[in-house]
Amino acid sequence: MQQFNIDRYFNLLRLKGYEVKPRYDKQRKLVGYTVGKNASVFKASEIGRKYMVxxxxxxxxxxxxxxxQVKEKPVSPSVAPAPRPVRPVVHTPTASQPKAQPQITQTAxxxxxxxxxxxVWIPNSVKDVFTNEVQIPEDNNIATTENVAHVAMLxxxxxxxxxxxxxxxxxxxGSTPSSGWGKKDDEDDWRFAHRCxxxxxxxxxxKPRSRSFHR
Incomplete structure (x- = not known):
């Protein structure tokens, strides 16, 4: 992470295949969390005190x-002759001058x-989430990271x-999102991209393989 963000830390753990459950107090302040995989669940303090909230x-x-930061040695002030004032030149736009193009903020x-x-048009602010942070499920030998990224983009x-x-x-x-799937009203693009x-x-x-029994 370029800067510390506890929610992003939890999301990156989930992308690695771990189940993360934050724990909040009555004031909705984060006071702890657990990390689990398969049948094993550990408190942050059990993993190491340095991983506690x-x-x-x-x-x-x-x-x-x-x-x-290296402090620079102050330079002795020097006196320079004041430049002669220059009258600003005002450029009047003409019909031949091209109009300024709007800045592109999305990638197709x-x-x-x-x-x-x-x-599919994706905002540049969240493009890296799909191209760099998705992972292939451990038991899928067919998919590529590009496949998973494309599913997230869609x-x-x-x-x-x-x-x-x-x-x-x-x-x-063949799993599909629930009927209420979509971007929440209080959710920004970055958080929604991670959910995707x-x-x-x-x-x-x-799909999990069904076990067959033979006599």
């Missing part, structure tokens, strides 16, 4: 030391869904059916 930011700072991704091609853009089709085509078990990445990881998990 009260100490984890200090631990992060130790791992990301800030560069030491073209995704193939069977015989259909989807063009979820972010609101193409639920297309996201489901893509997850199935790359080995997913987590959901894409879940959708790309294969």
């Amino acid at each position: 009260s100490k984890i930011e200090a631990t992060w700072k130790k791992l990301h030391p800030q560069p030491t 991704f073209t995704i193939n869904i069977g015989d259909e091609v989807k063009k 979820l972010f853009a609101g193409y639920i059916d297309a996201a489901t089709s893509m997850s199935e085509s790359c080995g997913g078990g 990445a987590q959901m894409a990881h879940y959708m790309c998990k294969p």
